[in-house]
Each structure stands twice: as structure tokens, then as C-alpha cells.
Amino acid sequence: MFLVFDVDDTMYDLMWPFQMAFENILAEKTTVSCEELFRQSRICSDIVLEKEKQGLILPEEAFFRRMQMTCEMKGFAITREESEAFEREYRDCQTKIRLFDYMKEVLDYCREHQIPRAVLTNGSRKSQGRKLEVLQLERWFDDENVFISGEVGYHKPDVRVFQHVQEKMAIQCEDAWYIGDTYENDIVGAHQAGWHSIWLNHRNRPCPDVRSLADIELKNKEELLPTIQRLIRKAD
Numbered sequence: 001m002f003l004v005f006d007v008d009d010t011m012y013d014l015m016w017p018f019q020m021a022f023e024n025i026l027a028e029k030t031t032v033s034c035e036e037l038f039r040q041s042r043i044c045s046d047i048v049l050e051k052e053k054q055g056l057i058l059p060e061e062a063f064f065r066r067m068q069m070t071c072e073m074k075g076f077a078i079t080r081e082e083s084e085a086f087e088r089e090y091r092d093c094q095t096k097i098r099l100f101d102y103m104k105e106v107l108d109y110c111r112e113h114q115i116p117r118a119v120l121t122n123g124s125r126k127s128q129g130r131k132l133e134v135l136q137l138e139r140w141f142d143d144e145n146v147f148i149s150g151e152v153g154y155h156k157p158d159v160r161v162f163q164h165v166q167e168k169m170a171i172q173c174e175d176a177w178y179i180g181d182t183y184e185n186d187i188v189g190a191h192q193a194g195w196h197s198i199w200l201n202h203r204n205r206p207c208p209d210v211r212s213l214a215d216i217e218l219k220n221k222e223e224l225l226p227t228i229q230r231l232i233r234k235a236d
Contacts, residue, residue, distance in 0.1 A: 001177060002117070002171045003179060004178045006119075006178070006182070007128065007132070008123075008181075010103070010179060010186075011099055016093065017096075019038070021089035025086045026071075029076065039205075044066050044073070046122075067086060068083065095134055099135055105225055109229075111139075116171075117141065118145040119132070119137065119147060124150040125151055162190060173193060176190075177197065178197045178198070179198045180200060181200045183201070183205065183208060183209075187199045187214045188213060196215045197216075198214065198215065200218055201219050
């Protein structure tokens with residue numbers, strides 16, 4: 001059994017930095033809730049990431065374009081000055097993120113029991129590398145076991161990024177388990193690669209498919225460790 005972990009909103013509360021920036025910059029500008037805007041921003045982030053990868057958006061324009069698209073889809077406009085202020089607040093709060101308590105327990109358990117593991121996350125080396133450093137993931141993952149889509153050249157749900165991890169880690173697809181919070185990127189991508197998956201649906205989002213492709217769906221984060229323990233016992 002080989003565990004591969006997502007980072008954003010799986011290992012830490014991705015919405016917290018967004019919420020702090022929202023309350024300080026945008027709360028009085030719209031009646032849209034922070035959670036609704038946050039969900040939309042994640043969709044727009046994937047769209048902008050793809051355009052950036054294709055060379056259609058410059059890296060320095062990516063955050064503004066993401067926020068511009070997010071706000072437009074929710075019926076209001078954001079100025080470049082507001083977006084820059086939002087980004088400053090957002091980036092500052094990102095330097096203060098902390099692992100979910102449940103995730104620290106999971107990673108400590110994996111380290112103690114020498115369970116093979118890796119990280120696979122979407123984004124650039126600059127942005128994701130900063131998060132990995134703040135979260136101190138080097139305590140649980142060697143550098144060669146950390147995969148960032150911007151460096152690999154493909155991003156989830158592209159099956160090739162999962163295959164890249166599989167090849168580098170020298171594992172069989174039937175032994176790989178991906179743990180992530182986003183159905184479209186994490187679960188669909190893992191399924192298409194022939195991996196098993198645990199959908200950590202702690203925000204209780206509806207499944208876009210009639211039947212979920214996840215092997216296991218958890219709505220309570222605290223269930224992850226006992227679930228992993230059961231899978232390990234079963235594998236043995």
C-alpha cells in the first residue's frame with residue numbers, strides 16, 4: 001500500500017486565508033457568502049492554471065485573472081487594486097497556515113509504521129513550495145517524494161501526472177491510494193490512472209457523478225486515520 005496525499009484543503013484549511021482576505025477586502029462589496037465565493041474561486045483557479053500552463057496567461061497575472069473571473073461569475077466586479085490588496089492579505093495568511101490536527105496524527109502514524117507515502121499537489125513550485133515549507137512537510141516526506149504539477153508538466157486530473165508519480169515511486173497502480181478533497185481533480189484523476197482513492201469530502205460537496213468513483217468517501221476528517229489503519233490491516 002502506497003499513500004499519496006493532496007495538500008490544499010486536505011492537509012490544512014485552504015479556506016482560512018481566503019476568508020481572512022474576504023472579510024478585510026470584499027465583505028462589504030457583495031452579498032455573496034465567503035464560502036460560495038471560495039468554492040467558485042477553486043473552479044476558476046483550475047481554469048486559470050490551465051491557461052497559464054498553455055502560455056495564455058502570464059504568471060504575474062494569474063491571481064488577478066482568477067479573482068476577476070470568480071467575482072464576475074458571482075455577479076460583481078473586482079478592481080485590480082482590490083485584487084492586489086486581497087492577494088497581499090491572502091499571501092500573508094498563507095504564511096500562518098497549520099496542518100489539520102487529524103492530518104498530523106495520520107502523518108505521524110505513517111512515519112512511525114514506515115508506510116510508503118508521497119505528496120502530489122497542483123500549482124507552481126513557488127506557491128506550493130512555500131506552503132510545504134510552512135507546513136513543515138519535510139518532517140514526513142523526503143524531497144524526492146514530493147510532486148508539484150508545475151514541475152511535472154501536467155496537473156490533476158491529467159492521468160499523466162499520476163503516472164509520473166507511479167513511475168518515479170516504482171509502484172503498481174493497484175497499490176496506490178490517493179487522498180484528496182476535490183472530486184474532479186483528485187478522485188476522477190486517480191480513478192482514470194487506475195489508482196484507489198479516498199475522497200475526503202469534509203465540506204460535504206455533492207458528487208457530480210450519479211455514482212461516485214471514489215473507493216471510500218469520508219465526510220468526517222477524523223475518520224481518515226482509522227480508515228487507513230483498516231486498509232493496512234486488510235493489505236497485510
